[in-house]
Amino acid sequence: DAGVTQSPTHLIKTRGQQVTLRCSPKSGHDTVSWYQQALGQGPQFIFQYYEEEERQRGNFPDRFSGHQFPNYSSELNVNALLLGDSALYLCASSYKTGYQETQYFGPGTRLLVL
Amino acid sequence: DAKTTQPPSMDCAEGRAANLPCNHSTISGNEYVYWYRQIHSQGPQYIIHGLKNNETNEMASLIITEDRKSSTLILPHATLRDTAVYYCIVTRYTGNQFYFGTGTSLTVIP
Numbered sequence: 438d439a440g441v442t443q444s445p446t447h448l449i450k451t452r453g454q455q456v457t458l459r460c461s462p463k464s465g466h467d468t469v470s471w472y473q474q475a476l477g478q479g480p481q482f483i484f485q486y487y488e489e490e491e492r493q494r495g496n497f498p499d500r501f502s503g504h505q506f507p508n509y510s511s512e513l514n515v516n517a518l519l520l521g522d523s524a525l526y527l528c529a530s531s532y533k534t535g536y537q538e539t540q541y542f543g544p545g546t547r548l549l550v551l
Numbered sequence: 552d553a554k555t556t557q558p559p560s561m562d563c564a565e566g567r568a569a570n571l572p573c574n575h576s577t578i579s580g581n582e583y584v585y586w587y588r589q590i591h592s593q594g595p596q597y598i599i600h601g602l603k604n605n606e607t608n609e610m611a612s613l614i615i616t617e618d619r620k621s622s623t624l625i626l627p628h629a630t631l632r633d634t635a636v637y638y639c640i641v642t643r644y645t646g647n648q649f650y651f652g653t654g655t656s657l658t659v660i661p
Contacts (some may be wrong), residue, residue, distance in 0.1 A: 441594070470648065479638060479651030480595065493648050524583055529649075537583055537602075541568060542594035 439464060441543035442529050449549045450518050458513045458546045461538040462530030472527040480527055482510060486511050487533055523550045557641045569626040571655050576620040582643055586613060586624045588635040591594045629659045631656030
């Protein structure tokens, strides 16, 4: 049973560029959440997708957008990259049960903005 | 969601029990306590969660005080591979977005 997978593992971009990160959820999961983790900090919630819609959003600007596909996989897009966007981007999947929903994390994509 | 307070770092001798505390004094009745750990820039790994009863699984035990204002994660026999940052998270039971703090950096010493 494959866990959460993310691609690519590493990425280098320059300021002003755009980036797309991808996530495949754990088998049987229908909800995908994205987190940003700066060096030395805990992960910060960006947004969550369920039924192909953004259901919740953290305190991130509109430069951060996402998409969920019918097969539950998801993309995170970041436009107009800033140096401060350099971070580990984590995807977590869960199954929406209506009560406790344990999230399982992927290995992350490390983004470096130069 | 309730905030949590954890010590920034702890050491534990290999083979001994590691007891990691977490304070969540503003927790509300429908909020769960979750524990994750992160080993050097890998994705966080789920350990255990609970609502008000103590819980145990193959990785750890979770002890929640009766007033639910604090909890302790217990790794019964710590190994070098348990060296990681441990996060205590309190979250509502549904539609949850996890709020991570800076966690506790546990170092297991040979």
